Amino acid sequence: MSTLISNIGSLVTNDPALGEGPLGLLADAAVVVDGDRVAWVGPGPAAPAADEAVDAGGRALLPGFVDSHAHLVFAGDRTAEFNARMSGLAYGAGGIRTTVAATRAASDAELNANLTRYLAEMLRQGTTTVEVKSGYGLSTADEARSLRIAAGHTEETTYLGAHVVAPEYADDPAGYVELVTGEMLAACAPYARWVDVFCERGAFDGDQARAVLTAGLAQGLQPRVHANQLGHGPGVQLAVELGAASADHCTHLTDADVAALAGSTTVATLLPGAEFSTRAPYPDARRLLDAGAAVALSTDCNPGSSFTSSMPFCVAVAVREMGMTPDEAVHAATAGGALALRRTDVGRIAPGARADLHLLDAPSHVHLAYRPGVPLTAAVWQGGVRKV
């Protein structure tokens, strides 16, 4: 079954060989989808025939967003904590334990229903690939079931047993690291592609983070790191040293951190929802881009520091507050996310790529930043199937 999407006013391919600039922009374009893949991309008049046709009405088509950082297996919310913060209280990692208690008390069905709901929310806003972390279980059984539930929805599952020290180990952090790198890892590895650690004061220090990541690597999990969110620290350097796919947050960076990222294959994943929702200064995307680092944008969707599922929101904030151009922000939210997940089949619209497509009710991708807060998603295809 093939579909011709014609009359695309502006097409973001993210393939410089197919169009203009880093976004590979094409005007008056067409795309042919065959099964779950893109079969053809080019100028409208040259398009081959297909089984069915969709008229894009001169609007913009871009790759589905790739949200490479989200914490979606949890129960409850933290409205009271958010309210207190907006009255002046500071954000700290301690709030994570509130969600751990609610998550442990929830049934599998409840956790699965919550995850399903947030993924549907994301799809309605154009997100077609989502990474999902554990990290609100913090026991062997609760981390393993979090990942088992996540694996039912996405290939991009991340073991984050090292989110904070579990309450049972408050007086024995070394014992908790032993659990996370031993029994818990063994139970979680079958359901996970990635291993992550919250490397931060109040969570895990550089030595503990290294132990977690190298243990994960030994079990075949690839590293990614929560790094330099709340202050300076060793997270970014550790991520680069271990060849992590991504260093996430990157809010507090030294010149050496920026240089290390720029000279590496580690993507700097920026999460503006977290700074928005914790009233913290935003990361400096301009500084990273000017140094030559690869940048991704993601929601960090979680009930504590960033309860947004909206990539369009992140794009708009990144443009307004982080020194990114609309082109750079859209690239970071699509191709950047794909790079942060080391995926070549998503984040671009080119022959052979997965047919994950996002049609906007707007003539240009720039409207994602130009019209903040406006629901612009007109249609979404995921693996060639029309979902929205």
Ligand code: NIG
């Ligand atoms: O990415 N930084 C650590 N983890 C989350 C926050 C989780 C929470 O507060 O529940 C984050 O911001």
Ligand code: FE
């Ligand atoms: Fe996070």
